[in-house]
Structures are given as structure tokens and as C-alpha cells.
Amino acid sequence: DIQMTQSPSSLSASVGDRVTITCQASQDIGNYLNWYQQEPGKAPKILIYDASNLETGVPSRFSGSGSGTDFTLTISSLQPEDFATYYCQQYDNLITFGQGTRLEIK
């Protein structure tokens, strides 16, 4: 099984900050990596697919990078609506989610 490790588990930041969340796979998954955002009480929403492709309609302040085992999600300038929980997900071998990163307002 492929394990996905996100860091940090939680993060406090301010509006306008640049934030980076990392996700590490236990083995090489190429670019088979997606990122999701989940607001409290809502279903997740896809942000980035195939490691670096922005889903249609997602603001350009979100970006993804990486390949192999190490990936990052970057939010260039935090907006109030970005305070949520973020998950990475691999699909190289079935599906595994990272444990999530909770982004809170400082």
C-alpha cells in the first residue's frame, strides 16, 4: 500500500500570507497526485489534478508542483475563504489520501 504523509498537520496563517503544504508518498507515484480543499461541513472540492494542473474555476493563487515522491501545494496570497482543510490523494495504486492539513486564521 502507498502511504501519503502531509505536513504540517495544522497551520496558522494570516490573510495575504504565502503558504506551502507538502505531501510525501511512500514510493514513486509519478505525477498521479491530486489536491482537494474541504470547508467545514462541506464535501471536498478538487483544486489540482496530476500534481500541477489547476482545475477549471479554481483561483490562480493555488498551484501545485512535484513528481515522484515529493509534492507541494502553494497558496500565493491567502484569502479569507481559503481557511479550510487540504488533502492530497494518490491514484498510482488504488487511492490513498494524506491525513489532511488544517489551515487556520492566525
Added chain:
Amino acid sequence: QVLLVESGGGMVQPGRSLKLSCAASGFSFSDYGMHWVRQAPGKGLEWVAVIWYDGSNRYYADSVKGRFTISRDSSKNTLYLQMNSLRAEDTALYYCVRDVSGVINAFDIWGQGTMVSVSS
């Protein structure tokens, strides 16, 4: 409008069974792989099972293998999850999710979820 609506959740005793349904509308159901993903209260996302667009392949998380069965009825545009031998650790909100492909890729459409509580 693309929509997934889950039903069938509820409270059940350990060891009993429950069957979830997911009614799909607004898209060609038989073109897409479909998944169940669950989220225990206050916890992260856990993938449960997938069925390919044509029903030819099904895969499960180790935590549910042998106890849960995913199926689909394209004539009714409905996805199912038969859950047997339920355990307390199966307590979660169960989401029905559409894959962007016919097999396994990314999740683009989520239902609102149906809650399953396993308790004596």
C-alpha cells in the same frame, strides 16, 4: 445539473448490515468510474471502494475488504454499497463520488453524504 444523492444511512448495531444507495443525475452514469469515500467524525478522508464505468472491476480498501460490496445499476443510474458485519470503526459520513475517468483518477463530483453510525 450534475448531482449525486446518497441515502440509506442510519444507526445500526455491530455485526448487522446496511445498504447505501447513490442516485446519479445530470450526466451519463455509465461513462464514469464511481467511488465511495468515508469520513469519520472529526477525522480525515478514507477511500472505501471503486467500481469501473462498466462494472468490470471493483477494488476495496483493506479495512472493508470481504465485508463491503460496491455495485452499480446503470439502468437506474444508481450506485450501491452493501455493508455487512459492521463495526464501530465503520461509523462515518459516506460520500458517493464520481471519478473524472472511467476507472481511477480524480474525484470531481461529490454527494452530500449519508451518515452511518454503528453502536450497540
